[in-house]
Amino acid sequence: MRDFVYCVMHTTQANDALVGPVVLSVASAAVQGVADILTPFGTDMPTSLFTGVVALSGDRKSTVLKLACRGMEEFERGMEGYLDPEMSFRHWGSHPFLLEEATEKGVVDVYAKGAKSLFYALDEGSMLTRNLDVPALCKRYDGADIRDLNRTRGFTYVADTRGALCMLVQDLTFSRMMKGDKGAYLIESGLLPRMLMSFASMSVVGPIPLCSMDAHNHEFHERIKALMQDYKELFIHGKPRSKMHLAADAEQLWKQALEEWEMLLRDSMWHSIRPFVRRAGEQALRLAGVLQWFTAPQEMIECKSMQTAIDIVQWHLLQARAGFGKLPQEALQQELAQALYDYLMRRAVKYNATATPRNTLIRSAPVSLRKADQLDLALDQLELEGKVGFYPTNSRKNVVLTAASIAAMNPKSTPIVNNWSNKS
Structure with missing residues (x-):
């Protein structure tokens, strides 16, 4: 699975904070239909995962999701020729699986006609609150179990269903989603804490490890196809899913992680994302x-x-803290400064220029820096560390990387041009 992540990163030039969660959610959608977990407490638990990725415009969100889902297309092609809307999906041998656009009524209808496993593949995350029912x-x-009472359809009851979700959303859209009562509701309802959140908009694409295969013909897709075929057999014949349980040493490791998360x-740095920690x-x-x-x-x-799994969940908790957490002032200033410094360094390489207008930062920097007070906190810290200066010197109209920052970025190559050097 890791090799496939690297292959997708090579193919799309997307960062691991975007590709990793997408690949995990696709794997989960394939596994959930065939296997559950018997917890140490004796209860059955789905293997369904919900992932949420916040990314910048142009970060190849749709491309990554489509590439990861290639192995599921064969199962859905079984729907070709399906004409009788009253025929059970079980009798036909296939059903819609990838839900790119859906309403709650439509989802209930698919389950009611025999589907046992679905994947919400949402590359436009605003649909989450526009079309779908959060509870x-x-x-x-x-x-x-689904218990749906509708004026026209009457009562619908469906037991033993599974659903995985991957929400990809642009940073500005997510920022609007989280403002006011709507954002509070998404957290208080428990939906966002059920997600493994990733803020790819804050991540930097570093050197990508080598991969062994072509992303379009990777063995990952063959494994997905095999799992979907296993699911098809269970779904058609009404057989139960397999059940996994923890080995003794795995259970001990899990209980130790529980204590550490508690x-x-x-x-206090973790209090504001308590619901996410409690779900870990x-x-x-x-x-x-x-x-x-x-x-x-x-x-x-x-x-x-x-x-x-513990390592991945811990990484996602750090992502949730960065995206949702309210830090003490000093820690907040350090994190904002690092985010701004990373952005300025990336921009300097991309545009071969070391100066960035302040209004550009307000428009295009990571979301956490687009408020004037947050940006000034970061600039204060970077100025104190000797990493940036300003032009003109008595204002903050333009932020300029210092010679020390340029040297740290590109020590062996031709120096990047200081685009304000001739204007001072």
Whole structure:
């Protein structure tokens, strides 16, 4: 799976903070239809994952999602020729699986006609609040039975369904979504804390490790096809999903992680994302199950899968803290300064220029820096560290990287041109 992530990064030039969560969600959507987890508490848990990725415009969100979902297209092609709207999907042998545009009524209809597993593949995240029902999505994550009462259709009951979700959203759209009561509702309802959040808009594309195969013909797609074929057999014949449980050492590792995540909540820096931290243990269980069944399907979840899952969940918690957390002033200033410095360095390389107008930063810098007071906090810190100066010197109309910053960026190559050097 890791090799496929690198291949997609090479093909699309998207960063790992975008590609990684998308690939995990696709793997989860394929696994959820064939395997559940028996938790240490004796309850069944879905392997469904919800992921949310906030990215900049032009970051290839749709391209990455489409490429990752290639292995699911064969299952959906079974719908060709389906004409009778009253025929059960089980009798036909296929059903819609990738939901790019949907309403809650439409989703209930698909489940009611026999589908047991669906994947919300939303490359336009604004649909989340425009067309879909937030409480119902929370129930999809939980694998709860569907009880839908409608004036025209009457009562619909469907048991034992699964739903995974991948939400890709542009940073400006997400910022609007989170403003006011709507943003508070998305968190308080429990929907966003159910997601493994990633803020790809804050990440830098570094050197990409080598990959072994072409992304379009990667063995990842063959594994997805095999899992979808397994699901088809279960779905047509009404067979139960397999159940995984933790190996003794994996369970011990998981319980240790639970204690460490509980300890985080004693630190005030984590209080503002408490709902995300409290979900971390469940996320690790689900993710470990996905990794195990995707790479080496067996009833026992091994310690290696659990350790990888814990590491990934911890990374997503840090992402949630960066995106949602309210930090003490000093820590906030340090994080804003680092985000601004990374952005200025990337921009200097892209445009071969070391000066950036302040109004450009307000428009185009990472979202956390687009408010004047936040930007000034970051500039104060970078000026103190000797990383930036200003032109004219008695104003902040233009932010200029210092010679030390330029040297750190490009020590062995021809110096990048200072586009304000001839104007001072």
